[in-house]
Amino acid sequence: MGRAPCCDKASVKKGPWSPEEDRKLKEYIDENGTGGNWIALPHKAGSLIDVATHDRSCDAKQACIIAGLKRCGKSCRLRWLNYLRPNLKHGDFSDDEDRIICSLFATIGSRWSIIAAQLPGRTDNDIKNYWNTKLKKKLVHGLERYTAHSLSQRSSSTVSSSSSAAVAASPAEAAPIVPLQHLSSPHDYSHLIYSGGGGGYGASSMSTSLLSAAAAAAAGSRDREQQTLRTDAPCLVDSGGGGGGHGIYFDETCASAISGSSVVHGLGTGNFVFGGLQLLQAQALLLATSGAANQLDEPYSFAASCCYGEEAAAADG
DNA sequence: AAGCACTTCAACCGCCCGCAG
DNA sequence: ACTGCGGGCGGTTGAAGTGCT
Known part of the structure; x- marks a missing residue:
């Protein structure tokens, strides 16, 4: 049996944030800050609507019912950190960012918050999504091409x-x-x-x-x-x-x-x-992009080049 | 144009940990 | 030492968007 839900689901809103909700939260935090305490945030502002009706038995007691926002504190925090916070970057990741992500993933694994700390303007959620939806596939593809290449070489004995x-x-x-x-x-x-x-x-x-x-x-x-x-x-x-x-x-x-x-x-x-597939993929990319590629033996350099698709076509042919 | 499959990513869930009492 | 609280985190989900047939 799991723990009690964070909030009384009936009393807090869930799902996508509306522009109006974003505006309210941003205005509120711009004016008052979070004070490092998402739970106390609405209390300090005196804008709590109805904390008494919030489920006090909930795990985090994270009522964040501020200024007309009936949102869980965790939800407010997440929205602020991942979307509303100033200086956030949105959009495509650069090659440099790719390399940093790969090298750190190879080193520390899926510690997204630590990786995000090395990429100003990026959030852990962003990086996690980027890795899971794009970067991982890119690397898998690269190594699969290497595997195929290796097998074909073996069969031709060259x-x-x-x-x-x-x-x-x-x-x-x-x-x-x-x-x-x-x-x-x-x-x-x-x-x-x-x-x-x-x-x-x-x-x-x-x-x-x-x-x-x-x-x-x-x-x-x-x-x-x-x-x-x-x-x-x-x-x-x-x-x-x-x-x-x-x-x-x-x-x-x-x-x-x-x-x-x-x-x-x-x-x-x-x-x-x-x-240790993902580790190796990341490692290969790290090596290739850290300037060491030309010192690598064939599998590394091949796999790494496949990751970027630069020489893969030539190698296939 | 419609329906389906696939991708993306914002948001949620629940566990873990540090800290205060 | 123990307990409860709150913040933070990583994994997962599902709605929306996009592409394909």
């Missing part, structure tokens, strides 16, 4: 000679590429496997928190010896393998699909297993 990843005779030839849709949540990092190799690109490019977790999990065991370490701690996978191996990230689903460290070991050179 490997780019310009790529440092082109170590064709790797054990990874036998490694499966796990379908993207089979991967579970990128936030489920429990029970990951860390396969410490020779300092591949993956680990070095990961977020601080995950990297430190990985380091803790590895407990200093990383060396040129391929080894597998199971850990209950949040972790990531770095296949390493030397020579600037690619980062490989996968979660429990992916790990079980691969089943076997011998498979994992070979993946550092020219093959890729996508796990």
Whole structure:
């Protein structure tokens, strides 16, 4: 059984705000401010219409029935913060904003309020919506194109000679590429496997928190010896393998699909297993847009370029 | 032109956390 | 230490808008 509703639904208005309601709320806050207290706001103004009839048993007791506005305090706050507040930006996000969002998402995940704090004029709600409706799709599309590209390359047995990843005779030839849709949540990092190799690109490019977790999990065991370490701690996978191996990230689903460290070991050179999907997408974009793209091995740079669609067509062709 | 499918985004919901008493 | 309150947050919903057939 859930908690009691925030407000007496019968006594507060819900749904879209009318221009008149916006005007009233804005005028009120312009004149009086919120005082940092949305609950007290109507009381201070002495404009409370009927707080006695408000459901005092409600969770937040957030009556915000001001100056003819029969709105829940939370609703007032949300409307102000997300729409009426001065200096808010509306409209398309710039490439720079895309990059910031991606890099922060790769680092901290869906902490929208923190991400919003780095983008003046943007709200957490804006960014959340933007990510869910546009940016995520853009990145997914990019990596799907990479996956297709990778498979087609494999089938034709041609490997780019310009790529440092082109170590064709790797054990990874036998490694499966796990379908993207089979991967579970990128936030489920429990029970990951860390396969410490020779300092591949993956680990070095990961977020601080995950990297430190990985380091803790590895407990200093990383060396040129391929080894597998199971850990209950949040972790990531770095296949390493030397020579600037690619980062490989996968979660429990992916790990079980691969089943076997011998498979994992070979993946550092020219093959890729996508796990922690969103994280990797964001990471790839981060790397590509931070000026490091030209230093990346093929999968990263390809995926990243696909994300922006710049070189994808050429790569497809 | 109509109907359907898909996308967008404002708004809501309910949980979590910090703080005050 | 405990409890209740209020603010803040992330996830989700659904109405409105847009595109497609």
